[in-house]
Amino acid sequence: MAKLLLIALAVLVALALLLRWRRPVWYWLSFGIVLAVVRVRFRYAAVMEACHLTVPASRMRRALARWMKKPVPQQRVPRLLWIRPTRTGLRLRIRMWPGQDAFEFAAASDRLRHSFGVHQVTSREIKPGVIEIALTGYDVLKRVQMPATTERDLLKIPLALVEDGSVHYRDYRQVPHSITVGAIGTGKSVTQRTLIKELASQPVALVGIDCKKGVELGPLARRFSALVDNPDDAADLLEALIARMEVIYDVIRRAQRISADTPDAEIAANIWDLPEDLRPVPIVVTIDEIAELALSTKKNDPRRDRIVKALVRLAQLGRAAGIFLDIYGQRFGSELGDGITMLRAQLTGRMVHRVNDESTAKMAFGDISPHAVFAAIQIPNERRGMAVVGYSTGEWVRIRTPHTTMRQAVAACNKYAHLVPDIPELARFGPLLDLAPVRAPAVAEAA
Structure with missing residues (x-):
């Protein structure tokens, strides 16, 4: 009997190790959750004390201990309200003692990770005095598997998986304009294709500017209302979008009809306040490489000035008119010329893939967090x-x-x-779908 138990235990351990290696999600759901909950329950007080996340006993208790000549009371451990298992880890809700703050727990995340034996620990403040610590049981970013069900809405799409197992959404109504920076071969094109793929099924207009002869956006042309592949046409397209924006503002202004008896909720200030029969279709503008539009060999290039001026105006005024910008590039610094810093300040969303130098990360995150800059340059090549x-x-x-x-x-x-x-202002920029047969280059023929 004992021999059979040992064999069964050995098989169980082997199965757990195999799942941990090949199927970390299955391992976590079958073995990892139980082990992690037991570990947290038994180690919680010791870990809080070792990570310096406790506070001294109250002055009254210490005074009573001195008067009664008893040992000094132990440190007070933050109260663990509950433990909630998730698909990728655990979430701990903790009530802090007076004098503690959320930054102490964030600063101790590495120590908590080692103490609890998990892959990642992040924390955030829920409300004053209460924080939530997310423990990730395994490396969820090694093999990305999006949840089967995700939240979807107009202009809100699931884009990626966060390191704590949650889903990162691209919500254009909350973050209207964004910049994505990264070196060559880091996955910017994958992010771009994912966004366009998800937006294709929504009632929105897609506009593309791809100055690499359209090699990135050209294959997706059937879903685009406008697509240009050179700076000259890009300047005209951006000015056409501004003309469209001004027409939309005229529609909003006519629909306001402000009077003393008009309820506040019916006063329109953007396209989302308009009735559905008057609401224009939202437009998402994808710019594949910003440097091809902003760089110029001339000192005073009128075409470049038109492009940058139009982009700044769209970034400042486009949100209320339902025009949103997704800009991609390898760098986005002042070396691109006048107006770039002003444009960057209008782009709320910041995403940085692996970069080759620290200054590129600082262009995006320098005004947000130095820790984000360090994290961006630490992304592995693979x-x-x-x-x-x-x-x-x-x-x-x-x-x-x-x-x-x-x-x-x-x-x-x-x-x-x-x-x-059907957008009349963009009709002349519609993509050409009937392409001529492809021939090999003359150099190949000569070879």
Whole structure:
């Protein structure tokens, strides 16, 4: 009997090790959660004390101990309100003692990670005096698997998986404009294709500027209302978008009809306050490489000035008119010329893939968090699609986008090609879908 128990135990241990190696999600759901809960329950008080997250006993208790000549009371441990298992880890809700703050727990995240034996620890303040610590049981960014069900809404799409197992959403109504920076081969194109693939099924207009001869956005052309592949056409397209924006503002102004008996909720200030029959279609503008638009060999280039001026105006005024910007580039610094710093200040969303130098990360996160800058330059080369996202509040997270192939993005754009809206201002910039047969270059023929 004992021999059979030993064999069963050995098989169970071998199965656990195999799952941990090949299927970390299954291992966590079957073995990891139980072990982690037991570990947290038994080690909690000792870990809090070892990580210097306790506070001295109250003055009254210490005074009573002195008067009664008893031992000094022990340090008070923050109260553990509850433990909640998740698909990727545990969440601990903790009530802090007076005198503690959330920064102490954030600063101790590495010590907590080692003490509890988990892959990652992050913390955030829920309300005054209460924080939530997220323990991630395994490396969820090693093999990205998005949850089967995610929240979706107009202009709100699931984009990537966060290091704590939650889903990172791109919400254009909350963050209207964004910049994505990264070196060559870091996954910017994957992020771009994922966004376009998810937006293809929504009632929005897609506009693309791809000055690499359209090699990135060209295959997705059937879903685009406008697509240009050179700076000259880009300048005209951006000015056409400004003309469209001014027309939309006229519609909003006419629909306001402010009078003394008009309820506050019916006063329109953007397209979302308009009735559905008057609401214009939202427009998402994707710019594949900002340097191709902002760089110029001339000292005073009128075309460049037109482009930058138009981009700044769209970034400042486009949100209320339903025009949103997604800008991609390898760098986004002042070396691109006048107006770039002003444009960057209007781009609320900041995403940085692996970069080759610290200054590039500082361009995006220098005004957000120095820790985000350090995290961006530490992304491994083999983690394509991994990035750091920074928020204006100073918070930042690591994310990784699931791999979206060009074929998947093309299939989605072709499937929803019938959703391309009719926008008169952009009609002349419509993509050319009937392409001529491809011939090999003359150099290849000569060879």
